[in-house]
Amino acid sequence: MSTSWPLWEVFIRPRRGLSHTHVGSVHAPDAAFAVRNARDLYTRRNEGVSIWVVPSAQITASSPDERDEFFDPAADKVYRHPTFYELPEEVRHL
Amino acid sequence: MYGNDFGPSANEGEDVRPIDDAAAQVRFDALLADDERIEPRDWMPAGYRKTLIRQIAQHAHSEIIGMQPEGNWITRAPSLRRKAILLAKVQDEAGHGLYLYSAAETLGAERDELTEMLITGRQRYSSIFNYPAVTWADVGAIGWLVDGAAIVNQVPICRCSYGPYARAMIRICKEESFHQRQGFELLLTLSRGTDHQRTMLQDAVDRWWWPSLMMFGPPDDASPNTAQSMAWGIKRHTNDELRQRFVDMTVPQADVLGVSLPDPDLELVDDHWRHGPIDWDEFNAVLRGEGACNRQRIEHRTTAHTDGAWVRDAAAAYAEKHQRAAA
Numbered sequence: 001m002s003t004s005w006p007l008w009e010v011f012i013r014p015r016r017g018l019s020h021t022h023v024g025s026v027h028a029p030d031a032a033f034a035v036r037n038a039r040d041l042y043t044r045r046n047e048g049v050s051i052w053v054v055p056s057a058q059i060t061a062s063s064p065d066e067r068d069e070f071f072d073p074a075a076d077k078v079y080r081h082p083t084f085y086e087l088p089e090e091v092r093h094l
Numbered sequence: 095m096y097g098n099d100f101g102p103s104a105n106e107g108e109d110v111r112p113i114d115d116a117a118a119q120v121r122f123d124a125l126l127a128d129d130e131r132i133e134p135r136d137w138m139p140a141g142y143r144k145t146l147i148r149q150i151a152q153h154a155h156s157e158i159i160g161m162q163p164e165g166n167w168i169t170r171a172p173s174l175r176r177k178a179i180l181l182a183k184v185q186d187e188a189g190h191g192l193y194l195y196s197a198a199e200t201l202g203a204e205r206d207e208l209t210e211m212l213i214t215g216r217q218r219y220s221s222i223f224n225y226p227a228v229t230w231a232d233v234g235a236i237g238w239l240v241d242g243a244a245i246v247n248q249v250p251i252c253r254c255s256y257g258p259y260a261r262a263m264i265r266i267c268k269e270e271s272f273h274q275r276q277g278f279e280l281l282l283t284l285s286r287g288t289d290h291q292r293t294m295l296q297d298a299v300d301r302w303w304w305p306s307l308m309m310f311g312p313p314d315d316a317s318p319n320t321a322q323s324m325a326w327g328i329k330r331h332t333n334d335e336l337r338q339r340f341v342d343m344t345v346p347q348a349d350v351l352g353v354s355l356p357d358p359d360l361e362l363v364d365d366h367w368r369h370g371p372i373d374w375d376e377f378n379a380v381l382r383g384e385g386a387c388n389r390q391r392i393e394h395r396t397t398a399h400t401d402g403a404w405v406r407d408a409a410a411a412y413a414e415k416h417q418r419a420a421a
Contacts, residue, residue: 004204004205005406005410007199024196024262026192026196029406029409029410029413030409030412030413030416033409033413040189041189041192041193044185044186044189044269063135064133064136065137
């Protein structure tokens with residue numbers, strides 16, 4: 001019985017001017033096969049002009065159970081948004 | 095696929111801070127109450143995980159086995175146009191199976207294990223694919239009725255509480271709508287053809303109508319898991335609701351094709367087409383393995399898997415050799 005092929009994450013640039021976006025994953029024995037499998041699976045309807053594949057095992061992610069505290073520092077800094085600032089109505093182009 | 099959240103899940107793994115199950119349950123319930131999505135590494139009740147793996151795997155297997163009834167017709171399609179369409183459709187089914195296997199893998203299932211479970215009969219696929227496609231009109235009837243029923247079933251799953259499953263379903267539903275339309279168009283062409291073609295069309299509809307209604311599963315009063323699945327946001331409507339929706343959509347379409355539906359009890363009551371009793375004995379018999387093609391479908395899948403082993407092994411050996419050379 002064969003050993004199973006590793007998992008790769010697939011990122012696709014839908015068209016020039018846009019960044020690559022994660023679309024899913026494929027199993028493949030190596031990077032070249034992963035790109036071909038990704039093409040067959042995720043671009044059957046011209047969904048992309050460029051493909052990246054990354055071994056899933058190589059991705060480092062933040063931990064799910066500390067998400068609140070991890071992202072907490074940004075939560076109380078509303079002054080980072082332009083809507084925080086009140087300006088007189090007659091002020092234009094600001 | 096569809097957003098593995100990388101690393102161990104919150105339910106397991108020593109490097110993850112142990113969390114209190116009761117608190118985690120509260121958070122899980124709150125996410126569901128807010129109609130938020132559950133993602134792969136979130137804590138989830140064991141039953142939720144198990145139900146999802148079973149349902150997604152069964153769904154994936156159905157796509158893979160579903161290639162067979164129509165795949166038989168690729169070499170016999172009556173024109174190059176029909177052949178290209180059918181080939182594209184069957185390729186889509188393969189793709190849909192792969193999206194769904196990936197979604198199941200985000201819950202901790204292994205791809206090889208899922209294939210093994212299908213081949214050994216420990217996991218099921220939709221019983222509709224145990225019926226044979228005996229004429230060319232069946233290819234149209236499968237597109238119109240079987241894919242039509244599948245779409246009605248699948249559209250609400252685009253809002254499933256489990257993120258990866260919902261994302262896979264959105265992609266599948268987008269692609270699936272051509273499947274139903276090509277089937278209807280195929281049948282419409284037959285309906286405008288010779289008497290013989292019209293007879294073939296009616297015969298196919300007669301055979302596929304009831305099995306299509308069975309695709310929605312047992313009636314609500316015989317579907318004990320529905321309530322829990324709905325509470326978990328895995329299921330959004332009951333089997334009977336979805337079946338009714340399908341019947342209401344399909345009856346007027348049959349008029350356009352000029353076919354009758356094989357149900358003498360079908361009548362319009364309060365704006366809904368009420369169908370007659372469904373033969374659940376037949377449904378259960380096919381589930382038990384007594385359908386016309388049960389054995390053939392699994393044998394075919396097993397042969398494809400076994401015959402492909404050397405290709406998988408060769409590709410793995412090639413990758414390993416080049417990795418060694420690079421190291």
